[in-house]
Amino acid sequence: MQASKIISALSVLFFLQQCSSVAPPATENVVWGAQRQLLESLDNWQLRGRVNVLYDNESYTPRIIWEQEQDDYYIRLWGTFNAGNTHINGRPGFVTMEQDGDILTASSPEELILQQLGYELPVSYLEYWIRGLPAPSSNAELIFNELNQLQGMVQDGWTVDYPDPRQYGELTLPRRVDVTRPLDDVRLRFVGLSWTLDQVTN
Numbered sequence: 001m002q003a004s005k006i007i008s009a010l011s012v013l014f015f016l017q018q019c020s021s022v023a024p025p026a027t028e029n030v031v032w033g034a035q036r037q038l039l040e041s042l043d044n045w046q047l048r049g050r051v052n053v054l055y056d057n058e059s060y061t062p063r064i065i066w067e068q069e070q071d072d073y074y075i076r077l078w079g080t081f082n083a084g085n086t087h088i089n090g091r092p093g094f095v096t097m098e099q100d101g102d103i104l105t106a107s108s109p110e111e112l113i114l115q116q117l118g119y120e121l122p123v124s125y126l127e128y129w130i131r132g133l134p135a136p137s138s139n140a141e142l143i144f145n146e147l148n149q150l151q152g153m154v155q156d157g158w159t160v161d162y163p164d165p166r167q168y169g170e171l172t173l174p175r176r177v178d179v180t181r182p183l184d185d186v187r188l189r190f191v192g193l194s195w196t197l198d199q200v201t202n
Helices: 002-020 032-040 109-118 123-128
Strands: 044-055 058-060 063-069 071-078 086-091 094-099 102-106 140-146 150-155 160-161 166-169 169-175 177-181 186-197
Touching: 063 160, 071 169, 086 109, 094 109, 109 123, 123 177, 166 186, 169 186
Parallel strands: none
Antiparallel strands: 044 058, 044 063, 044 186, 063 071, 071 086, 086 094, 094 102, 140 150, 150 160, 160 177, 166 169, 177 186
16 A cells, blocks of 8 residues: 555656646747758757557557657657667667667668568658658648648658647747558657757747
8 A cells, every 4th residue: 555655646746747847838920941940950859758659450658768869869668667668779871679688770760660560650750750840851741820830741641740839949849749641540649748958048
């Protein structure tokens, strides 16, 4: 009984800490060209949250930490009580994934996901989509809200939505990102995102 009370108290404390660190909603009118330049220059950052993955009627929602330092990235995915730890380290041309003691390598994260899970995900695009940017490798149809903030985009058959933009100094960054491809019913939903940036002007 005592242990359950401690766990409950720690859960409440964690929730309050998370709430207190949530960035305010983005309510300012923006100039997309200037915002895009700021986001493109943002190459050192960390985000924390959860990602819900739905494919072929299977769904799971691990916690996620994503650290980006220019072209190098580290992603950790894990479940409740640190169950099912997955570590992904990558740079252009090489990526490794460690899961349950097994280490896999590939030339790209897309190849790694295809080998391991059997379906394709535009992982390289996510570095841009997660910040609220179209990937530079192809054209994208951009959709803006009444404040000229990026509300969503369609790129290479994928639809990306940003229903909850937040303000980090001059930057607008998403607290939630929905990525879907109607063709084969694949969905990624990043929720509760909290960003840590190298340089933020408040």
